[in-house]
Amino acid sequence: MTDTDRLLPARPVRSLDEHLAAGGGAGLARALELDPDQVIELVDAAGLRGRGGAGFPTARKWRGVLANAVAAEVAPTLVANGAEGEPGTYKDRVLLEQQPYAFLEGVCIAMYATGAATAHIATKAKFTGPVAALTDAFQQVQAAGWPGADRIEVTLGPDAYLFGEETGMLRVIEGALPLPQVTRPFEEGLFATTLAPNPTVVNNVETFSHVARIVAEGPDWFREAGTEASPGTMLFSVVGDVESPGTYELAMGTPLRTLLEDIAGARDVKVVAPGVSSGVITPGMLDTPLDFDAMRKAGTGLGSGGFVVYDSSRSIVDVLAVLLRFLAVESCGQCNPCKLGNIEMYEVLAKIQRGEATRTDLERMLLRSHTVTDQNRCYLPIGSQALVGSTVEAFVDEFVATVEAGEPTPADLPVPLIDHIDEATGRVTFHERYHLKRSDWSYADQDPGEQRLAALRGEGPA
Template identity: 50%
Template sequence: MALLPDAPIETMADHLAAGGGEGLENAIALDPDEVIAEITESGLRGRGGAGFPTGAKWASVSGQPDLGDVYLVCNAAEGEPGTYKDRALIAANPFQLVEGVLIAAYAIGARGAVIAVKARHTHHVARLEQAIDAAVAAGWRGADRVELVTGPDEYLFGEEKAMLEVIEGKNPMPRILPPYMQGLFATMDRPNPTAVNNVETLSHVACILRDGAAAWRSEGTEGAPGTLVFTVTGDVPRPGVYELPLGTSLRTLICELAGAEEPRWIISGTSNTVITPDLLDLPMDFDSFAEAGTGLGSGGFVVYGADRDPVQVTTALAEFLAVESCGQCNACQLGTAAMADHLHALDEGRGGPEDLEGIRGWLPHVTDANRCYLPVGAQLTIGSMLDEFGEAFAARAAGAGAVPAEHRAPVPKIESLTEGHATFDPDYHRKRRDWSYADEG
């Protein structure tokens, strides 16, 4: 039931030889409602971060002709720090993804489907174009109504409401209403409900319809069936992309597979509280992480060792969030910027207790009237780092010097992850809060 093959699937013929196409064939032999029932029975939960039941999402947009046209969107605009799984899946087998897209589009009665990906990911764009063209040539039902849309590098392109804006030719600015209420090309009298699923979720769909819900549930846990594709980077000897059954312990991934010896702390993107070593034996599933007060996110973990400074790392992550804020919500625009500025003062050795007070003052309010999850991530990430490493922040506020350059960690925005080597975006340090880039040097 694994999504990641031992070697990339290079052609449609290779995909078919490995059982590809059977899921779509099985799906179109059923009524659309029966396909949704099969996905519901599988217990598939979204792999984009929230873990929402996929069958329930599909059911919420299907069978409502009085609300206009239904659309399906595949979110392939991966950009969460520390995450590389969607690009790994596209590189390994884009045909499986396209098959899952077509199954989902059939199930919800979609007029059309869109796969949205960042233009800068040129290899992945080419692989998706290859797979869509091959599906059309193979006569796969609905393949001629799948569109590939490329978009900007901004973090918020991956936010589902902002993604719809990009598909419509606008900037990645999150809407107020979710896609099932205001979908693609919506008007006042035709809201066009839209389902948005990510790459991994839709890739699983092809497997479920090929082998059946019961077989797919043989991996994972009762509440979180199946496998999940994890990314591990940071201070580990074996960074990489690992596919494991949900419910596997965090220690297995971080220590046994990635090789971390003494992680000081771990982050799961910029949308959750910090993970400390006492949680290493936590089962990796949505509910266990939530009960522990953190989140599984999109399965991307960045590990920090003993020589990393929590003030410097928090500053880098806070600046990322301040830069990527779209500015539509005043509390987010002002709060993320203010907290990042206070952290820069502390990190550079020119701050004091007033900077800690300033950060604490903004944390409860940065989410006021928020349209998206970015300021919530700022609240959770920054607040939990201050709580967990209070002594380090207090020492910096009292005049402790900045950490040496060789111990400073960059923003973990992954550019590539191949053969056990992770490369972070080399230009991100130049990105400014208006989304422009400063000149090098």
């Protein structure tokens, strides 16, 4: 194992004995020798930042939730987010399938450090391979008597983008649909009431997977990789017009060009989408370091580390249309400017794709992008605004030329929502039925009412 192979094992770890033989368990044992505050201090000194999107300092989140819980005279709750649904992202599933024990060890350490009464692991029912590996590992650590393991529950939820939004996830664990809320989990968490706000820590699978070795090896070891502000390693997924799609572990601060061109084999890059929650990346930005602050300064975002590459053969209208349709469909409809605005912007793009649009239509889309965030409850419309604004700004000449040509575009791009990446062959399987998904979250070949009931039961896509 090299210094940048900290999370991904050389081969999948299939038993607790294998995990322990490789040094696993040392982090949990060390944590139990320390006071909870000392454990959080180790995570703080390591500089671990959340790997699920915003890059918020992990220790600061834990301390904030703990302070709110103490003030409310309740024990905090902990939630592990394994419902990754950002287009282009495929890493938490890899960790759950290949090394679930390190993840579970991190969860147990976090429960001890925060004094969490319970913990919940939430992932999608459709992730059958990762769920099977997690279930097997969970049973083994419970049988081994790991402290806290008896207070962990696993929730299998629907195939909905907003299941991965932290407040939407809490609603699913509570048995409802993934409808985001205004208040954040650190204020009002899982099963909150007016008397018991239940402040809740929410981190993703990769974040928890780092914790055990940080506690076992120490903050200085963790900081041997990465940058001062973004220490450690991170998993990055690359799909699209590349020779070697896959999930790779790199030191934070590695140039984006190294990941896309040298490792994934991207050639003739036209535009890169870092999921659908940030501005697009153009060729002049490829030397940007892979860290949260540098990517934000460049006008985009690191997000959850997923990148979709499109080469110069692609129509930029088709690229934006396929990504924006995803957001239009996945918007929950609680905020009309978001749902209706994203639908209207997508309809303009579909009109351009058919060769029927005018410049006025293009201007109407840009105007809508300015209001789509009004009254927003979650980050989805903010991502939409950044996606539309950055794409049109970078490729305005192509948009105008396509409109004026009045000819149909190829319209041949799939939604880059990854179902599976075969490590042996590099074959990427995208969501095969997504083109049938409608804006009410039902599918064109299924009754909407039955679809919603199945989603609530965790039996199928939402």
